[in-house]
Amino acid sequence: MGEQVLLLNRQPDRPLSLEEYRQSGGYEALMAAVGKRTPEELRQLVLASGLRGRGGAGFPAGKKWSFIGKGHPRYLIPNTDEMEPGTFKDRVLVNVNPHLVLEGIILSAYAISAAKGIFFIRPSYEMDAELIERELGVAREAGFLGENILGSDFSFDLVVHRSAGRYICGEASAQVNAIMGRRPHPNKEVHMTDAGLWGKPTIVNNVETLACVPAILRKGPDWFKGLARSKDGAGTKLFCVSGRVNRPGCYEMPMGTPFNEILDEAGGMSPGSELKAFLPGGASTSFMPPKFSQVQMDFEPLKETGNRLGTGAIMVFDQNTCLVGATLNLLDYFTRESCGFCTPCREGLPFIRDLLLRLEHGEGKEEFIPMLKQMAHHMFKAYCAFAPGAASPVLGLLHHFEAEIREHISQRQCPFKGK
Amino acid sequence: MSTLPPELQTELAQQVAAADHPREQVINIMYVLQKHYGYMSDEAVEEAAALLDMTPLEVEELATFYDFIYREAVGKFVIHVCDGVVCWMFHEGSVFDYLCEKLGVCAGGVSADGMFTVLPSACLGFCDHAPAMLINGVFYGHLNPEKIDAILEKLRREYCDLVICR
Ligand SMILES: Cc1cc2nc3c(=O)[nH]c(=O)nc-3n(C[C@H](O)[C@H](O)[C@H](O)COP(=O)(O)O)c2cc1C
Ligand code: SF4
Ligand code: FES
Numbered sequence: 001m002g003e004q005v006l007l008l009n010r011q012p013d014r015p016l017s018l019e020e021y022r023q024s025g026g027y028e029a030l031m032a033a034v035g036k037r038t039p040e041e042l043r044q045l046v047l048a049s050g051l052r053g054r055g056g057a058g059f060p061a062g063k064k065w066s067f068i069g070k071g072h073p074r075y076l077i078p079n080t081d082e083m084e085p086g087t088f089k090d091r092v093l094v095n096v097n098p099h100l101v102l103e104g105i106i107l108s109a110y111a112i113s114a115a116k117g118i119f120f121i122r123p124s125y126e127m128d129a130e131l132i133e134r135e136l137g138v139a140r141e142a143g144f145l146g147e148n149i150l151g152s153d154f155s156f157d158l159v160v161h162r163s164a165g166r167y168i169c170g171e172a173s174a175q176v177n178a179i180m181g182r183r184p185h186p187n188k189e190v191h192m193t194d195a196g197l198w199g200k201p202t203i204v205n206n207v208e209t210l211a212c213v214p215a216i217l218r219k220g221p222d223w224f225k226g227l228a229r230s231k232d233g234a235g236t237k238l239f240c241v242s243g244r245v246n247r248p249g250c251y252e253m254p255m256g257t258p259f260n261e262i263l264d265e266a267g268g269m270s271p272g273s274e275l276k277a278f279l280p281g282g283a284s285t286s287f288m289p290p291k292f293s294q295v296q297m298d299f300e301p302l303k304e305t306g307n308r309l310g311t312g313a314i315m316v317f318d319q320n321t322c323l324v325g326a327t328l329n330l331l332d333y334f335t336r337e338s339c340g341f342c343t344p345c346r347e348g349l350p351f352i353r354d355l356l357l358r359l360e361h362g363e364g365k366e367e368f369i370p371m372l373k374q375m376a377h378h379m380f381k382a383y384c385a386f387a388p389g390a391a392s393p394v395l396g397l398l399h400h401f402e403a404e405i406r407e408h409i410s411q412r413q414c415p416f417k418g419k
Numbered sequence: 420m421s422t423l424p425p426e427l428q429t430e431l432a433q434q435v436a437a438a439d440h441p442r443e444q445v446i447n448i449m450y451v452l453q454k455h456y457g458y459m460s461d462e463a464v465e466e467a468a469a470l471l472d473m474t475p476l477e478v479e480e481l482a483t484f485y486d487f488i489y490r491e492a493v494g495k496f497v498i499h500v501c502d503g504v505v506c507w508m509f510h511e512g513s514v515f516d517y518l519c520e521k522l523g524v525c526a527g528g529v530s531a532d533g534m535f536t537v538l539p540s541a542c543l544g545f546c547d548h549a550p551a552m553l554i555n556g557v558f559y560g561h562l563n564p565e566k567i568d569a570i571l572e573k574l575r576r577e578y579c580d581l582v583i584c585r
Contacts, residue, residue: 082544083541083542083544084542085503085504085541085542085546086503086504086505086542086546087542087544087546088546088547090544091544091545122544123487124499124540124543124544124545124553124558125544126556127556127557161446162446162447163446163485164446164449164450164481164485164486164487164488165485165486165487165488165541166484166485166486167541178446179443180440180442180443181440181442181443181444181445181446181471181473182442183480183481183484198439198440240546240547241547242505242546242547242549243505243508243546244508248546248547248548248549249547250547283503283504283542313546315504315546317508321508325507326504326508329502329503329504330504332502333502333503333504333541333542336541337541
């Protein structure tokens with residue numbers, strides 16, 4: 001399994017308390033940083049660690065922080081929207097060690113001189129919202145949060161923002177609109193780092209990204225880099241494995257661990273199941289056939305295969321699962337969740353979905369295949385990254401499983417029906 | 420004229436006044452009103468708008484956007500059934516269809532006893548326990564017909580404050 005950094009001392013049935021976290025070095029990084037190191041030093045260390053964003057896009061965290069604008073107050077938004085299908089790592093992380101998450105948030109806030117944090121969380125995680133609210137009270141009590149943290153002149157407080165659903169609220173600029181009580185469309189007209197929340201400098205980071213920060217500061221950037229197994233990778237990664245495996249769950253393993261080793265960690269394929277395909281990082285990535293079993297699960301190695309690491313949410317499909325049906329399910333989701341702001345996505349996704357629906361029902365025609373390709377490529381003209389994400393499983397299906405589409409056409413029915 | 424009980428009216432007005440920016444409270448206010456009225460009724464939209472100094476249309480834009488704000492009457496328990504791809508993989512005889520049949524409702528409808536509403540929902544983040552559903556904030560996983568029957572029975576029997584997801 002390798003060294004545990006984020007899920008260290010994981011208990012099966014309860015979160016770790018503040019005391020337990022402190023026994024393994026918790027809040028030491030904060031005590032060593034606040035008032036003793038400059039924010040600039042923190043930013044440099046995180047940059048040197050090679051930490052890349054865990055929210056899906058893999059943007060280097062230290063680099064993003066270096067863009068922070070001059071204005072004040074500044075905001076930090078820990079993103080726990082986690083609505084990418086197949087993804088549940090942030091839920092596990094918050095539940096295993098809420099104080100690690102909180103320390104990461106406070107340190108990152110210090111690094112960008114933020115005065116306020118807004119912990120953005122999806123409604124199905126209400127229990128976790130309550131947990132964080134309770135524990136941030138404990139942290140405040142201990143002097144780690146609030147006015148003059150640890151007696152320094154750094155003040156930062158955190159509130160929980162409960163969302164009311166919808167996938168697009170996970171997108172950074174849409175999230176900022178959501179918090180401001182506006183309709184949550186993405187907004188690409190402004191730079192969040194200059195004019196984000198309430199027009200002030202704002203950083204949105206995934207909570208897993210932020211939770212890496214305490215260990216980076218305590219043990220150093222080189223140690224963090226050394227955790228990874230891929231050439232230019234850094235750190236560990238929370239992989240959540242679901243689908244036809246024996247032990248679905250969230251596993252912390254070195255960044256760059258090959259897919260087949262993660263599958264083994266999850267207990268291998270379920271009885272009677274053979275690996276047919278996997279989505280490496282959520283619904284917005286592309287299907288991969290078994291020939292990619294050795295692929296290193298990290299940003300660059302997956303990019304080289306034309307795919308993406310996404311959120312590291314691995315969904316495993318077996319030989320009895322219809323991938324046209326699976327792609328139809330995904331497109332149902334994307335069609336419903338499209339925010340409707342731009343035309344390629346709002347109009348194109350229902351079109352793709354309709355083609356898949358007809359294929360699945362045995363009404364498909366040969367010309368649907370080029371039409372699907374063309375429509376999927378149109379998604380890259382959309383306003384935000386939602387639509388290219390939606391196109392990814394469709395392109396994977398076309399690229400690796402065209403034969404299965406053709407079977408649907410030639411047999412005039414789904415070949416898996418009644419199996 | 421507000422139809423809210425005066426204490427609730429005061430409480431909400433204070434909540435808005437305490438915020439740095441009143442509008443950031445809009446979802447919280449909608450949750451409270453939804454709990455009070457049982458769903459986000461026309462009246463609730465008007466109340467939210469008045470409290471937040473927004474137009475009813477601005478509130479409506481949000482109320483109809485979010486899937487955990489219910490713009491139509493719902494049962495005491497709203498069952499969010501996951502229709503994400505992992506749960507789909509495990510649906511031998513769909514959980515959604517089973518629930519609808521059992522409760523005699525279609526998507527969004529209210530069961531005759533006023534207890535339940537069934538809604539299809541995006542991946543709930545509980546895929547390691549597929550197939551899954553969420554009822555008023557509580558996850559239920561590894562579902563099958565027997566398990567679902569037992570859960571419904573328990574909810575019918577045991578008193579539970581009206582939560583509607585919060
Ligand atoms: C449609 C869409 C949904 C997203 N959902 C999430 C999410 O739920 N959680 C998250 O951390 N990032 C999500 N992102 C990515 C964010 O826009 C942003 O890149 C990320 O939160 C930045 O954090 P990071 O740099 O730490 O990864 C989403 C992006 C898109 C386009
Ligand atoms: S791509 Fe889709 S989600 Fe993104 S702005 Fe356009 S309509 Fe909205
Ligand atoms: S797919 Fe059902 S909980 Fe994720």
